Amino acid sequence: MSNANTQKELSPAPSLSLAGKKVVVVGGKTGIGLGIARAAQAAGAAVTVASRRVATVEERPDLAGFAQVRLDVRDESAVRAAFDVIGPFDHLIVTAAPDIGTWGAFMDADMHGVRSYLEGKFLGSWACARHAAPHLRAGGSITFLTGGMSARPKLGFTAVTSAFAAVEALSGSLALELAPLRVNTIRPGFVDTDMWSFLPDEHRDGLRKKVAETFPARRVGTPDDIAHAALFLMTNPYVTGTVIEVAGGENLVAAV
Template identity: 75%
Template sequence: MTTASQAPSLSLTGKKVVVVGGKTGIGLGIARVALAAGATVVVASRRITSLEARPDLAGFQQANLDMRDEAAVRAAFAAIGPFDHLVVTAAPDIGTWGGFMDADMSGVRSYVEGKFLGTWACARYAAPLLGKGGTMTFLSGGMAVRPKLGFTAVTSSFAAVEALSASLAVELAPTRVNTIRPGYVETDMWNFLPAEVRAGMSQQVAASFPARRAGQAEDIAHAALFLMTNPYVTGTVLDVTGGENLVNSIG
């Protein structure tokens, strides 16, 4: 029988966490929570950002990593060295995916390469560096199970990432591999929309989702911390949606 003293701890003291896509949105939320839990945190992205431009990054180490470039991914992890937990949240920019019947497949190929194969590459080159009790956590989205018109590349990539995590949970055991499937989350990824549209989306979510509020990056970060620290969870997709799957989705 498990006693209270044997319960898993949410502490990451003495651990090193790498968050790919950790400078914005959900990734930044996860990086902040990992840092608060005691970890050394490396935020990896396509460019190094000066602390003058982003003083909020002062507590993190930075790594240069372009998920579309396998050689760059390999070099980035070689430079990072041994660590404990990998979190991959990065994805191609909004609107970069192509349509199913586009004149060519360049947009689709770019998105799939950036999201699915990019996640694969990060996992591939991180795996030999993870210490005992190490984890990988990927990020998908609700469209993995609730497709929307015009988002075939996104839906397919999300579903592929979820399948990848289940496969790697077996192939890389005892390294634990999971995916978080977030619902609507208020982050800067929506900044391409007018402010009134964003406000309307949040109001619609608060009125219709059972949680009665819009998601925040910290909600997803809390789930990531759980997956990093619970030693008996692997090969799962964790819905953090505020109950979005129970109602008609927005959009």
Template identity: 55%
Template structure:
């Protein structure tokens, strides 16, 4: 693992719920929170029997199933989990739902917005009343919020809306804290639709283009998530973890 990602036991005695925490960046954050001493509940679409356990911390994760596009499912999740201290929502729609603007209809565009924006909204809505003092909510967006790309206009619009929602909620539900992590290219399961050769080519392109000369890791996102959970002065903020992606020309 590159860099120092040790937060000690900063989350000892805290309950953390990570929606989307069964793989990728969410799982990276779940492992980081577990290492920091938290009781961690991970929730995702896949049945728990299909979730891989490959790190020592995985044995300490409690598993739940949720569909963020179903308000009833989200509400039931937080009724089951009860009181919590921190919530992170990393759940993301299928990449195939991004859509080229002139090839989309309204229903297609709404599919992405419903899954990412309103899914995150629902998680925050039903978690907030159960949060203990000092609690926090963290959303996850991406560099496209400020660097749109052709063929992904709904991604940019949805991410920007979610970052704006976080700032609004920071005011509305304070002293609960609400922040956003904005990752860049991160080596995670989100690229699983690429074959091994294409994925390695992506890694090489990212390393060459980024000022930090590396592609992000899920551990980077986990470190950022624990920081936002444990720093009592962070609210209404966007923490950009892009390796400088927004400073350079796109890949």
């Protein structure tokens, strides 16, 4: 067989294009969610960002190119109403999570913190998938976001580890439950966003330095790194039920 005939039989090169697609990013106004929203738009998608509050153009001129819808992941009726407003679409990314430090400690006087965190992260992800699924077009996908603590627990983060692990288990279950819709999870490592603004500047700078010195990638992660993985999961039709770790090799080194 000639090289010319062989080339004709080969499939087209994979593309990260989302031209003609509609993407919804829950938690898409800040951090990793905003990075994914921008990347999806750059890839040709019409993007809707969903969050607890709709921002005006004056408040957030950087959101001018996105549609916005109000959605509180803790309120199932609000989640249902938001997706009814959005209507048919192609890809859902759920990045929303409760605020840093809201989960409490394992031996707190009550379980308010852990219940609140699980409701916001795990049950919020569940509600988004549940009410988005009927609106997803053929060939569509759902992508959740967790974090390295799902596989590498850290002292004081029991609720976070548990919620992340539950979301990853949900992802695999829904890959079967909702097939042929595809369901996957991205597990980021250290990504330098405002999520870490609760730390003193010197502590945050020290964390960046340690990551850059010890992680095999020799740098901190950015929202663009996670966005690239999200584009891959939205555009590859043969990936489902998978957890993709985008962590610069964090799993190969001692805990930061």
